[in-house]
Amino acid sequence: MVDAVSKASSPVSGALGGGAEKGMGKTEFLKLLVAQIQNQDPLKPQTDTAFVAQLAQFSSLEQQLSSNKFLELVATQQQGLANSADMSLIGKTVTVKGGTINYDGEGLGTAAVFKLGGAAQKVTVTVRDANGNVVRSMELGAQAAGKVNAIWDGKNESGTVQPAGRYTISVDAKSAEGSPVNVEQESSGKVTALTFASGRATMVLDSGESVPTSEILRVAQ
Secondary structure (H helix, E strand, C coil): CHHHHHHHHHHHHHHHHHHHHHCCCHHHHHHHHHHHHHCCCCCCCCCHHHHHHHHHHHHHHHHHHHHHHHHHHHHHHHHHHHHHHHHHHCCCEEEEECCEEEECCCCCCEEEEEEECCCECEEEEEEECCCCCEEEEEECCCECCEEEEEEECCECCCCCECCCEEEEEEEEEECCCCCECCEEEEEEEEEEEEECCCCCCEEEECCCCEEEHHHEEEEEC
């Protein structure tokens, strides 16, 4: 009988000691508590003090579970409000982190904007098409730290005007000592749609690129 009592009471002790942190709910807690009472040694019943202590721990567990549900509800409501506010971005032009551009194919050129974290002795701008093929490589020479506007004329190395579409701009910058210089790139596009598949808003730009709203740097009408 003593062995049976020991086996029945052991899980309850574990629950009181830290089972709540492992995902134990109040239903499981009550089942273990009832099992301990049913299997206790009648010659050595549980003391009032110990029983009251276990009930107090159960009450604390129930309050913690209620608080967690309330916080989850508040977080869901706040995310819903944020998503509703993001809907106002549709139709607006946003500048985001990254090097994707949407070229119109008219041969008038387009700007690739980036920011150098320090002075660079050599800056190379590479344009790639949607398949990753290199279309144009441009050497800009020495550039001071700060914002740089590099203009791509819309042509490849042979001078042929490229078709309209999505292109990627990558920048490689080196200091006078030959060490890499930090580069922060920007790209712009009009927001055509928003998706909420991950619970947070992701913009779909007219370039076809999907960008989280957290990547926005500027918004224009």
